[in-house]
Amino acid sequence: MSPNEMMLEKSETLTSEQIVELTRKHNYGTWRFQKGWNPMHIVDAEGCYIVDGKGKRYLDFSAQLMCSNLGHKNQVVIDAIAKQAQQLSYAMPGYATEVRAELSKLLVEVLPAGLSKFFFTTSGTEANEAAFKIARMYTGKTKIIARYRSYHGSTTGSIAATGDPRRWAMEPGGKGPGVIFGPEVNCYKCPIRHTYPGCGIACADYLEHMIRNESDVAAVLIEPVVGTNGVLVPPDEYMPKLRKICDEYGVLLIADEVMSGWGRTGEWFAMNHWGVVPDILTTAKGITGAYVPLGLCATSGKIADFFEDHYFAHGHTYEAHPMTLAPAVAAIREMQRMDLVARAKGLEPYLRGKLEELKAKHPSVGDVRGKGLFWAVDLVKNRTTKEPFGTYSDKVAGRPLLVDQIAGKILADGVTIQAWVSHFIIAPPLIITKVQIDFGIDALDRHLSIADALVEGG
Incomplete structure (x- = not known):
């Protein structure tokens, strides 16, 4: 009997009920009480x-x-994973690989124009952590302005920048230094009680007010279309106005497209709806179709140029892991093929x-x-x-x-x-x-x- 056959035989001895019970007993269910979890x-x-x-x-x-x-x-993505495993299952981040170059070339094609330097992660939350560090290194400033009714991940930095109440359990220590919150865009139920279009995009004006009255602001962090917190779509004037505000005050604009990217909103990335290019874009999820965990932090040329002569103080053992990159290449090509x-x-x-x-x-x-x-x-x-x-x-x-x-x-x-x-x-x-x-x-x-x-x- 082959090893694969032995493993299959072992798995077949477990009933569906036993699998659920073992999962409940030995694993945590996320964002919930454990009692009553029945996956x-x-x-x-x-x-x-x-x-x-x-x-x-x-x-x-x-x-x-x-x-x-x-x-x-999707068989094309499955085959890409199998082929990469046979060819090269791991390479440390300091090495160049064919799949890394191939994916980088594809990303330049599909990302908003001007985002051309990449740091790969294994999740969206890690992509956001990278974005925060890059923004702080580049600007020499520390504060990140995020918005309420937002979610940016569950690690220390990204949960600190999360506006929704999932942050509460980590406070006060988990709030993190240098994160402050402004109003989200919610024209259905405006948090500052204005009515669009007569408001003049007051929620963006409020963020400008925050920038003016805070020292040391490195970046404004947004979900272009808010995800879990209600799929909040901004009016068309919002994003260009926010881009202008950030440029005027020398503040970076970070777009978290972990959920809204990869065709989800009818554009490769949601920012394309408004013709606005962020300084940093983070994404994950659909980049591989979720076949393998992969996140991406993409930066503009001006940020890339800065690190030619400044130390890039960030890294992961699994950054640019070949097994995560191969399915991304396949997924992007499948998206293109099927339009x-x-x-x-x-x-x-x-x-x-x-x-x-x-x-x-x-x-x-x-x-x-x-x-x-x-x-x-x-x-x-x-x-x-x-x-x-x-x-x-x-x-x-x-x-x-x-x-x-x-x-x-x-x-x-x-x-x-x-x-x-x-x-x-x-x-x-x-x-x-x-x-x-x-x-x-x-x-x-x-x-x-x-x-x-x-x-x-x-």
């Missing part, structure tokens, strides 16, 4: 579907964690129309918003006050959330969807069809009645 056993995935231990198939309506942009079991960026843009009106129909039908839907194949469905108790059905405080207190209840019903109907506090995120693989979109929307439609029954006056 679904997944055994297979292909195209837009995942399969559980009992053989039931589910439509992956959020690309798992908004990362499986290519869908599952998936244009596909996401082309499907936007269809998905938008379906979601607008949900909003018209269900009084619990306060707002739907998004770009490309990246959307949020916001649930509210009252459309006038826009009061949500749940808050993060409810989550950390262990109180049941309505969105989780509805997501459970949808799961039973064969659709997986990401629910976060008071909204759903719809971000399917970019290969999804209209028929599959209909199937996912129909499942959501069936169970929004649970929320409708709880609407004030409903």
Whole structure:
């Protein structure tokens, strides 16, 4: 019996229930109480579907964690991983490799023009850590202005720069030196109580006010389209205005495109919607279609030139790991071959129309918003006050959330969807069809009645 056959035989002795129990017993479930965690056993995935231990198939309506942009079991990417493992499975960062050069050349083609020097990581959070260090080394300043309702990762620096309440558990020590927060862009429920378009983009003006009244600001950090915190899309005037402000005060602009990149919004990167190039762009997730963990910190030429004569004080053992780079090359070429960026843009009106129909039908839907194949469905108790059905405080207190209840019903109907506090995120693989979109929307439609029954006056 071969080693592979022996391993298969061993794995087949575990039942699906045993696999779940061992996972619960010896692993941490993220962002949750451990009590009551009952993870679904997944055994297979292909195209837009995942399969559980009992053989039931589910439509992956959020690309798992908004990362499986290519869908599952893309053979070109799988073959690239296998080939790289046979050819060169590891090279330390100080070496040049063919796959490193090949990916670098491709990145220059697809990234916003001018971003031409790269540092590779194994996650989005590490990419952001690199961005913070580079910004501070380049400017000689320390402060990072981030925004509320943002998420930038879970390591010490990136959680310190995260505006949403996932930061709270690490405070005060986890807040980190030199991170301050300003208002997010949220035209549905403006945090500074302005109304677009009459506001004149007051949320950007507020960031300028912060820069003027803070010393030592190195960079402004944004998610161009906010991800987990509600797919918040800025008005068209916001990004050019912010770029102008940063240039005027000599502050770098960092765009966190970990979730919004790689065709998700109908452009290779969300910043392209506004023709604005950041000084630093970070990304991960869709860069490999999530087949292998890879993150990227891309910088402008002026930053690259600075480090010709200044010490670059950063590095990782697995930086530019060949096994992470090969699937990225394959994934980008597959995106080009299938024209998936244009596909996401082309499907936007269809998905938008379906979601607008949900909003018209269900009084619990306060707002739907998004770009490309990246959307949020916001649930509210009252459309006038826009009061949500749940808050993060409810989550950390262990109180049941309505969105989780509805997501459970949808799961039973064969659709997986990401629910976060008071909204759903719809971000399917970019290969999804209209028929599959209909199937996912129909499942959501069936169970929004649970929320409708709880609407004030409903």
